[in-house]
Amino acid sequence: xxxxxxxxxxxxxxxxxxxxxxxxxxxxxxxxxxxxxxxxxxxxxxxxxxxxxxxxxxxxxxxxxxxxxxxxxxxxxxxxxxxxxxxxxxxxxxxxxxxxxxxxxxxxxxxxxxxxxxxxxxxxxxxxxxxxxxxxxxxxxxxxxxxxxxxxxxxxxxxxxxxxxxxxxxxxxxxxxxxxxxxxxxxxxxxxxxxxxxxxxxxxxxxxxxxxxxxxxxxxxxxxxxxxxxxxxxxxxxxxxxxxxxxxxxxxxxxxxxxxxxxxxxxxxxxxxxxxxxxxx
Numbered sequence: 001x002x003x004x005x006x007x008x009x010x011x012x013x014x015x016x017x018x019x020x021x022x023x024x025x026x027x028x029x030x031x032x033x034x035x036x037x038x039x040x041x042x043x044x045x046x047x048x049x050x051x052x053x054x055x056x057x058x059x060x061x062x063x064x065x066x067x068x069x070x071x072x073x074x075x076x077x078x079x080x081x082x083x084x085x086x087x088x089x090x091x092x093x094x095x096x097x098x099x100x101x102x103x104x105x106x107x108x109x110x111x112x113x114x115x116x117x118x119x120x121x122x123x124x125x126x127x128x129x130x131x132x133x134x135x136x137x138x139x140x141x142x143x144x145x146x147x148x149x150x151x152x153x154x155x156x157x158x159x160x161x162x163x164x165x166x167x168x169x170x171x172x173x174x175x176x177x178x179x180x181x182x183x184x185x186x187x188x189x190x191x192x193x194x195x196x197x198x199x200x201x202x203x204x205x206x207x208x209x210x211x212x213x214x215x216x217x218x219x220x221x222x223x224x225x226x227x228x229x230x231x232x233x234x235x236x237x238x239x240x241x242x243x244x245x246x247x248x249x250x251x252x253x254x255x256x257x258x259x260x261x262x263x264x265x266x267x268x269x270x271x272x273x274x275x276x277x278x279x280x281x
Contacts, residue, residue: 086127
């Protein structure tokens with residue numbers, strides 16, 4: 001059995017609460033397991049399940065009584081650490097016109113492949129976690145996925161909703177055919193238009209330092225600054241096995257600026273950003 005993982009990241013956010021759920025399956029040389037990670041503004045839990053609890057069709061993942069699809073999530077988890085009950089319904093998705101990986105999606109030996117299933121959709125429903133209710137009314141959702149063998153050695157990932165859209169950026173150290181390069185993928189959805197920023201379109205990370213990254217692609221420029229870099233510990237795959245610890249903040253402070261042709265289209269600071277920052281500084 002080869003080393004691999006496959007997982008979805010489904011984020012729901014209201015004006016006051018954030019819930020992200022990651023259903024995943026992991027294969028190592030001799031074992032197969034699956035898990036659901038639950039991340040809130042203040043906490044995170046990893047719940048392990050036997051491999052045979054996992055079932056996947058093209059647009060659905062089932063883990064035990066938990067269901068995940070383009071229509072929403074149904075959660076039923078009961079462990080000594082965390083009890084989760086509830087259901088959220090998604091409105092129409094906003095998918096990308098083509099694979100975020102572009103031509104890299106065709107390469108067979110990529111360490112990690114990223115998918116973006118929806119940049120922004122409506123969310124409604126209620127989820128109760130250890131007695132605390134998360135109410136989603138006119139809330140927003142984001143849905144992406146990852147598969148491969150391992151998460152990149154060093155990377156920054158961020159996602160954020162804002163009044164006129166949604167943005168995602170990932171800058172990662174990519175090993176390929178004996179060399180390493182800094183790969184960039186990102187989408188800025190602003191006023192109904194999707195601006196794609198990617199290595200295969202000429203994007204470059206012109207600055208990466210502690211708590212800050214700036215990428216440029218022709219006349220487009222996206223800058224992210226992170227006043228905070230602490231986050232909740234999460235499990236991430238290394239050669240398929242969930243043995244690496246990364247840190248994610250489901251909602252933290254961040255500053256974003258997006259420019260086109262030297263003109264700032266938007267710049268704002270928020271305390272509702274989602275961030276994983278695994279760069280060595």
